[in-house]
Amino acid sequence: MVLEVDNVELNFKNKRILGGIYLKAKTGKVTAILGNNGCGKSSLLNIVFGNLKPKYKLIRVNGKPILKPLYKTGLVKYLPQYHFIPDGIKVKTAFRFFDVSWTEFIQTFETFEKYRAFNLNSLSGGERRVVETYIILKSKSAITILDEPFSHIAPIYVEAIKTLIKKEKKEKIIIISDHLYKHIIESSDNIYLLKNATTKKINNLKELKDYNYLI
Helix, strand or coil: CEEEEEEEEEEECCEEEEEEEEEEEECCCEEEEECCCCCCHHHHHHHHHCCCCCCEEEEEECCEECCCCHHHHCCEEEECCCCCCCCCCEHHHHHHHCCCCHHHHHHHCHHHHHHCCCEHHHCCHHHHHHHHHHHHHHCCCCEEEEECCCCCCCHHHHHHHHHHHHHHCCCCEEEEECCCHHHHHHHCCEEEEEECCEEEEECCCHHHHHCCCCC
């Protein structure tokens, strides 16, 4: 599957946030979006998912325009920056609701077994992020969008998530963004830099320095 995002224009109070955007992602590849804080990365991910309506956009799947929000097609799962599962939901209930195996989860994250009957808001912010990131990655979808999956997560869990991303990309399109750029670079196959409201395809990591993203 090939997903293309083209001709995106987003303005806020007469300020251009996004313009001249192009992004191409494929099954079997992790496509990363890098950029400084406040440059519009999360806005772009929300536009791709379909819950933010820009002035213009063109979304294509396998060359065919998608005229309704992508989330309405059933093709996509999205991890936002915020906690998206309600506080009072038990951990085991969240796994059941998303049809994700708890048994497989604790094979990788053994220390979480004690949290099975806990409410999600009983976990630390980093632990809850692990649970929500895992659930989105393992949920059935053709496209997975991850906004800051590594933030606030302990290093040992970061490595496990990176391994999971590598495994899941074999059957999915994965689009990822995080200010922890080293993890993004290590996890990605293709990189776009969002700068001056537009995307620039990065073919060599040296270009990130040329664009003053990396010092």
